[in-house]
Amino acid sequence: MTARVQAVRGMNDVLPPETGVWQHVRDCARTVMESYGYGEILLPLVERAELFNRAVGEVTDVVEKEMYVFEDRGGEALALRPEGTAGCVRACIEHGLLHNQQQRFWYFGPMFRYERPQAGRYRQFHQVGVEAYGMAGPDIDVEVIAAGSRFLRRLGFRGLQLHLNSLGTPAVRTAYRQALVDFLQAHAPQLDADSQQRIARNPLRVLDSKVPATQAILADAPSILDYLDTPSRVHFDGLQQGLSDLGIACVVDPRLVRGLDYYTHGVFEWQTTELGAQGTVCAGGRYDGLVEQLGGEPTPAVGFASGVERLVLLLQQQAAAATGALQVYVCGLDAESQRVALRECERVRDALPALQMLVHAGGGSLKSQLRRANASGARYALVLGSREVEDGVVQVKSLRGEREPELVAWRDVAPRLMEYLAAPPVSAEI
Ligand code: ATP
Ligand code: MG
Numbered sequence: 001m002t003a004r005v006q007a008v009r010g011m012n013d014v015l016p017p018e019t020g021v022w023q024h025v026r027d028c029a030r031t032v033m034e035s036y037g038y039g040e041i042l043l044p045l046v047e048r049a050e051l052f053n054r055a056v057g058e059v060t061d062v063v064e065k066e067m068y069v070f071e072d073r074g075g076e077a078l079a080l081r082p083e084g085t086a087g088c089v090r091a092c093i094e095h096g097l098l099h100n101q102q103q104r105f106w107y108f109g110p111m112f113r114y115e116r117p118q119a120g121r122y123r124q125f126h127q128v129g130v131e132a133y134g135m136a137g138p139d140i141d142v143e144v145i146a147a148g149s150r151f152l153r154r155l156g157f158r159g160l161q162l163h164l165n166s167l168g169t170p171a172v173r174t175a176y177r178q179a180l181v182d183f184l185q186a187h188a189p190q191l192d193a194d195s196q197q198r199i200a201r202n203p204l205r206v207l208d209s210k211v212p213a214t215q216a217i218l219a220d221a222p223s224i225l226d227y228l229d230t231p232s233r234v235h236f237d238g239l240q241q242g243l244s245d246l247g248i249a250c251v252v253d254p255r256l257v258r259g260l261d262y263y264t265h266g267v268f269e270w271q272t273t274e275l276g277a278q279g280t281v282c283a284g285g286r287y288d289g290l291v292e293q294l295g296g297e298p299t300p301a302v303g304f305a306s307g308v309e310r311l312v313l314l315l316q317q318q319a320a321a322a323t324g325a326l327q328v329y330v331c332g333l334d335a336e337s338q339r340v341a342l343r344e345c346e347r348v349r350d351a352l353p354a355l356q357m358l359v360h361a362g363g364g365s366l367k368s369q370l371r372r373a374n375a376s377g378a379r380y381a382l383v384l385g386s387r388e389v390e391d392g393v394v395q396v397k398s399l400r401g402e403r404e405p406e407l408v409a410w411r412d413v414a415p416r417l418m419e420y421l422a423a424p425p426v427s428a429e430i
Contacts, residue, residue: 010123033106055086080112120278129305142242156422168232223254262289282306329373333385351414
């Protein structure tokens with residue numbers, strides 16, 4: 001047999017019905033971002049390599065170690081985009097969207113980084129993100145975080161922690177950087193090799209180290225919050241007040257940094273403890289320095305990017321988590337319905353590997369099957385008879401009166417269940 005060609009390591013196929021879960025994430029992003037007046041922007045996957053060298057910086061892992069760069073046939077140095085912000089700024093400058101204007105954009109699409117693949121970390125991955133230009137904040141920072149928060153809540157997540165920090169003005173950063181370098185140099189022998197190298201080149205990034213021994217040393221590192229000047233303090237207080245006004249809880253985390261020089265003032269991340277080391281599902285901040293760095297007029301900017309694979313993983317885990325109890329009970333009302341149920345439920349299991357779903361066996365009337373469904377403790381029943389089979393649908397029925405029964409096409413069952421099961425009984429949205 002001829003050898004097969006396999007997919008590139010770290011680049012995944014997404015097959016139906018799991019594509020339904022992706023569609024759901026994208027739909028949630030669209031609905032929420034549009035409800036805040038953000039317009040969708042579509043940008044090329046390939047840009048000049050120079051764009052990222054200038055934007056993301058030569059001394060970051062993303063550019064130094066992770067970027068896919070290549071020459072095209074004309075000898076031009078190009079890169080697969082490792083992130084969305086640089087291209088968005090490039091496009092805004094190119095189309096004259098920034099001068100005396102305010103802009104709000106959102107995007108969804110693939111990014112590429114040559115990283116070591118593991119759960120939640122891939123070489124082609126997807127981000128959903130937003131960028132807002134021309135507003136100095138902190139009101140717009142609050143809006144961006146509120147939109148992110150609403151997006152994550154709409155997906156059904158609870159218990160994600162919002163971490164917040166301020167990097168202040170560039171002057172604050174410079175002063176802090178020096179203090180941090182002094183501290184790191186004094187403790188250099190106890191740091192991991194990567195962190196030792198970063199002291200001279202990108203010391204703030206050391207704070208981001210995932211090595212436990214390094215993290216332990218960093219507990220005593222100076223805090224940037226002690227270095228904030230008055231404008232930085234006022235901005236940060238305004239941001240925290242705004243979040244508190246909206247009832248958005250956050251943890252101030254002075255070790256939260258972005259390794260890139262153009263970040264200023266508020267930076268933030270949503271984290272979960274449920275995805276191991278890949279616990280950040282969304283990260284962002286204010287980047288007032290970037291537009292100028294890319295040749296535009298100085299323009300205030302703020303945004304975030306969220307890793308879609310991590311959201312999908314977390315959704316699948318959480319849909320299944322509900323204390324290990326049975327979640328779905330499937331009732332096929334005749335022999336043919338039962339065959340369809342067995343077949344289609346295998347596909348639902350492919351999409352939601354940890355879903356706890358029991359397919360009734362042994363026949364019986366609707367009434368007797370539903371009695372068993374209720375007794376099983378499941379939250380939802382899937383019910384199908386000859387009419388449903390004919391239409392390729394199934395009735396999704398709440399067993400606890402949470403919502404009206406509805407007919408759902410089989411390909412939509414997995415995302416629908418995921419959405420319903422991730423949500424606790426209806427509660428107030430922020
Ligand atoms: P990490 O510290 O996990 O490497 P990062 O700081 O490199 O993250 P950002 O550049 O801030 O990540 O990207 C924003 C989000 O994109 C991350 O919080 C994460 O959810 C997601 N992300 C980043 N890199 C990857 C990857 N290789 N695979 C999957 N998702 C990713
Ligand atoms: Mg990274």
